[in-house]
Amino acid sequence: MTGLRLPEADAGVLARREEIVAALRGIVPGEGVIDREREMRPYESDGLTAYRQLPLVVVLPSNTEQVSQVLRYCHANGIRVVPRGAGTSLSGGALPLSDAVLLGMGKFNRVLDIDFPNRCAVAQPGVTNLGITKAVEHEGFYYAPDPSSQIACTIGGNVGENSGGVHCLKYGLTTNNVLGVELVLITGEVVRLGGKHLDAGGLELLSVIIGSEGLLGVVTEVTVRLLKKPDTARAVLVGFPTSEDAGECVARTIGAGIIPAGIEMMDRDAIAAAEAFVNVGYPLDVEALLIIELDGPEAECAHLLGEVSAIAQGCNATTLRVSNSEEERLGFWAGRKAAFPAVGRISPDYLCMDGTIPRKALPLVLSRMRELSEKHGLRCANVFHAGDGNLHPLILYDANKGEMDAAEEFGADILRLCVEVGGVLTGEHGVGVEKRDLMPEMFDEVDLAHQQRLKCAFDAEGLLNPGKVFPTLHRCAELGRMHVSGGQLPFPDLPRF
Amino acid sequence: MTDVVKVADEAGLVEAVRAAIEAGKTLDVCGRGSKRDLGRPGQTDWTLDLSALAGVTLYEPEELILSAKGGTPVAEIEAMLKERGQMLAFEPLDYGPLLGGAEAAGSIGGVVACNLAGPRRISHGAARDHALGARAVSGRAEAFKSGGRVVKNVTGYDLPRLLAGSYGTLAVLSEFTLKVLPRPPMEETVVLPGVSPEAAAKALSAAMGSSCEVSGAAYLPGPVAARIPELKLDVPAVVLRLEGFEPSVRARRAMMISVLMPFGGVEVVETAASPGLWASIRDVRPFVGTGARAVWRLSTAPAAGPALAARLAEQFKGETFCDWAGGLIWLLMPGEASEADKVRAALAPHGGHATLVRATSAERAAVPVFQPMEPTLAALTQRVKASFDPMGVLNPGRMYAGM
Numbered sequence A: 001m002t003g004l005r006l007p008e009a010d011a012g013v014l015a016r017r018e019e020i021v022a023a024l025r026g027i028v029p030g031e032g033v034i035d036r037e038r039e040m041r042p043y044e045s046d047g048l049t050a051y052r053q054l055p056l057v058v059v060l061p062s063n064t065e066q067v068s069q070v071l072r073y074c075h076a077n078g079i080r081v082v083p084r085g086a087g088t089s090l091s092g093g094a095l096p097l098s099d100a101v102l103l104g105m106g107k108f109n110r111v112l113d114i115d116f117p118n119r120c121a122v123a124q125p126g127v128t129n130l131g132i133t134k135a136v137e138h139e140g141f142y143y144a145p146d147p148s149s150q151i152a153c154t155i156g157g158n159v160g161e162n163s164g165g166v167h168c169l170k171y172g173l174t175t176n177n178v179l180g181v182e183l184v185l186i187t188g189e190v191v192r193l194g195g196k197h198l199d200a201g202g203l204e205l206l207s208v209i210i211g212s213e214g215l216l217g218v219v220t221e222v223t224v225r226l227l228k229k230p231d232t233a234r235a236v237l238v239g240f241p242t243s244e245d246a247g248e249c250v251a252r253t254i255g256a257g258i259i260p261a262g263i264e265m266m267d268r269d270a271i272a273a274a275e276a277f278v279n280v281g282y283p284l285d286v287e288a289l290l291i292i293e294l295d296g297p298e299a300e301c302a303h304l305l306g307e308v309s310a311i312a313q314g315c316n317a318t319t320l321r322v323s324n325s326e327e328e329r330l331g332f333w334a335g336r337k338a339a340f341p342a343v344g345r346i347s348p349d350y351l352c353m354d355g356t357i358p359r360k361a362l363p364l365v366l367s368r369m370r371e372l373s374e375k376h377g378l379r380c381a382n383v384f385h386a387g388d389g390n391l392h393p394l395i396l397y398d399a400n401k402g403e404m405d406a407a408e409e410f411g412a413d414i415l416r417l418c419v420e421v422g423g424v425l426t427g428e429h430g431v432g433v434e435k436r437d438l439m440p441e442m443f444d445e446v447d448l449a450h451q452q453r454l455k456c457a458f459d460a461e462g463l464l465n466p467g468k469v470f471p472t473l474h475r476c477a478e479l480g481r482m483h484v485s486g487g488q489l490p491f492p493d494l495p496r497f
Numbered sequence B: 001m002t003d004v005v006k007v008a009d010e011a012g013l014v015e016a017v018r019a020a021i022e023a024g025k026t027l028d029v030c031g032r033g034s035k036r037d038l039g040r041p042g043q044t045d046w047t048l049d050l051s052a053l054a055g056v057t058l059y060e061p062e063e064l065i066l067s068a069k070g071g072t073p074v075a076e077i078e079a080m081l082k083e084r085g086q087m088l089a090f091e092p093l094d095y096g097p098l099l100g101g102a103e104a105a106g107s108i109g110g111v112v113a114c115n116l117a118g119p120r121r122i123s124h125g126a127a128r129d130h131a132l133g134a135r136a137v138s139g140r141a142e143a144f145k146s147g148g149r150v151v152k153n154v155t156g157y158d159l160p161r162l163l164a165g166s167y168g169t170l171a172v173l174s175e176f177t178l179k180v181l182p183r184p185p186m187e188e189t190v191v192l193p194g195v196s197p198e199a200a201a202k203a204l205s206a207a208m209g210s211s212c213e214v215s216g217a218a219y220l221p222g223p224v225a226a227r228i229p230e231l232k233l234d235v236p237a238v239v240l241r242l243e244g245f246e247p248s249v250r251a252r253r254a255m256m257i258s259v260l261m262p263f264g265g266v267e268v269v270e271t272a273a274s275p276g277l278w279a280s281i282r283d284v285r286p287f288v289g290t291g292a293r294a295v296w297r298l299s300t301a302p303a304a305g306p307a308l309a310a311r312l313a314e315q316f317k318g319e320t321f322c323d324w325a326g327g328l329i330w331l332l333m334p335g336e337a338s339e340a341d342k343v344r345a346a347l348a349p350h351g352g353h354a355t356l357v358r359a360t361s362a363e364r365a366a367v368p369v370f371q372p373m374e375p376t377l378a379a380l381t382q383r384v385k386a387s388f389d390p391m392g393v394l395n396p397g398r399m400y401a402g403m
């Protein structure tokens, strides 16, 4: 593996591999334990395919009791564990470690309870995001967060990454749509947080589990909120001569009190790649393209389409098309949804970045990105969740020409730029290993220590998914030390954590 | 008398916490003091007064964000947002009147720390759903930040959301960044009068399960309805709020009338009366002015709410009403006794939790104010508390005895 520092493998664990495999077989029978190299290959990386690593062993439990026993065994024996859903993480959150059990949650694939009167569903973590909607759509309901990977990614992985989608400006991220989880701690203890009621009660631990990238516990059940599908959805496709104009259109729309279901922006390179791939009639003579989707009752969509079109005209729009059928609306989206594979066609490799910026900084960021593109000698196409400021620059490179390091440096520069203009390192893909070493750009030692101590409260030995999220591993005892200047610590007989 | 430590900036806050640690004293974290009687009664040494740590530090309407120092009056923030046609969409409830204090006296830090939310909780989430970033001082006397100032962010653990609802037991908020949203230009309330609790549950489910985008859904038994002047009713009623752009509200009103058809005829409240009606429900006005009688707040699966509310009222000879489409039950006991065990036993079959939000301090000291936890969760909660506040300096015992 190039460049990436991972925690040093525990030689003692590696040496005990056979014994560990046998013990795990005692917990998860049959094909639930995979130790042959060839069969472990499919698990060697996630959506961040630049990094690969075979795990110690793959374990595929099929119920909470097995998860609990596996974790209790690993905890008692000091063995690391990497939880995994579908392995589509773009930040390396599910990247295996050579001395760690890879805990695949794929067999947890059932929707356990659909409760329409309470507008919620209880699903096992291995159910795909789209699988939840499929299970409830016959009654006109759906699960709102819709990552582009929704046919593959799991609800457990969504909880791990706090995933979003193109509709999260209006409908929220995973965290706004999950009511409860069942969680197994590294000790094997099982806790339930929340349920069918709206607030979990007690400290809001559910909110830190969501987005914790598998570092705090293993999720074995998820209760999600269901929404009724809006009556209508219509989209408008608008081309602009400059990205400033497009940005202004977004600002004025929101300024007018309109929160569209989705606002996506693409730049010239992304438009060209998408159009060449799916041929949906995107204008090729514009610098920026917006897809603005409005949903709700027919009357509302019609009203807002008028408002949004007028705003767009006032922002120098050069082309403007309103969808008049479902087919046309899906056509507008087809190009955007195919942006990643479209870029994959014009470049052997690409890296998808995920910073968020205050929207007003967009023109500055785009022009600085053009400079960076020259500096690193690599092209970059931009797709952008424009409503919430979440950028997805796609850096084009060719690993066979040795461009990977340059691509990673370019990516890091973009993320530094996001932080510099008041934004953040990741809007929805997570920190994983990819952005781990950039964490100090956003947080100082004290900030990070407060987060790491929370980790210690869940997993004092740091056995769950180590090497992810935090740039340096500290021992919990060292983090827990109090530094009080002058004076003595009070209550000398109290236990110190 | 307890000593009062008044701080005006984050450095002062760090100093105050450090001084408390060094002197072996504990702190009652107090924004503007409007919710001091919420939670277990304190036995703290010093009061940490944050009222001077105030002011909106950033407001960018087009970015939908607002940052304010912890002690900033909520009223000031809401007025500022209103001027630009925006709002705190979670509709923070004002406990002032219910707890026998002044109206609109709370701080934003208090609203966040208690994770307050009003009727719009069902469509827009609680305070924590709007939490974007925090600067805070933990019980280690260290200032730290987390989250950010953009509306979409997953960098690191979501500590701003954890701090929301922690009742000041983990860290003192020095500055908080919230997502703000446009204020809907129009609201309207549809009333379904004369329904039994069972029919109410079904009607609420039907309304919430329709595409009417309901932003307030309550069930009010007769005597409670009678105490809300805007309603002009003295029979039990389901009330449903629709908000948005005018053409949309009109369309959804028509849709709602047909959704509710099987349950009976509906009425539409005069537009001007609607905001007052929902403010009453939000601030538990029907139970204001009942002295020190105990008041419970129960959170449960919505469909179970109306029937459970009726049973609780009968069992305890008290009064109840439901907000959050049935998922939030307010229970007024007949006297000062909270009957904690019995209330929780009645709730247990339906899941959820019960919080004693008003009671004499003797009663709040005697029974668990917050829902008791399973041992594993209790131990985890203890460890989380200790990770932020190992010496137990901040609001000790406010949520749970010994924590």
Ligand SMILES: Cc1cc2nc3c(=O)[nH]c(=O)nc-3n(C[C@H](O)[C@H](O)[C@H](O)COP(=O)(O)OP(=O)(O)OC[C@H]3O[C@@H](n4cnc5c(N)ncnc54)[C@H](O)[C@@H]3O)c2cc1C
Residues within 6 Å of the ligand: A046, A047, A082, A083, A084, A085, A086, A087, A088, A089, A090, A092, A093, A094, A105, A125, A146, A147, A148, A149, A152, A153, A154, A155, A156, A157, A158, A159, A160, A161, A162, A163, A164, A165, A166, A212, A213, A214, A215, A217, A218, A219, A220, A340, A428, A429, A465
């Ligand atoms: C083509 C493509 C498009 C994408 N589009 C989007 C998008 O639009 N929006 C978006 O937000 N993301 C997107 N992603 C990223 C990715 O799909 C999401 O992060 C997704 O939620 C990961 O789910 P997964 O099941 O694949 O999880 P994995 O990748 O297997 O795991 C993700 C993280 O969660 C942890 N984890 C998984 N399951 C559990 C569990 N049961 N308990 C505890 N921890 C667990 C893992 O340890 C890891 O840290 C995209 C990815 C691809 C490849």
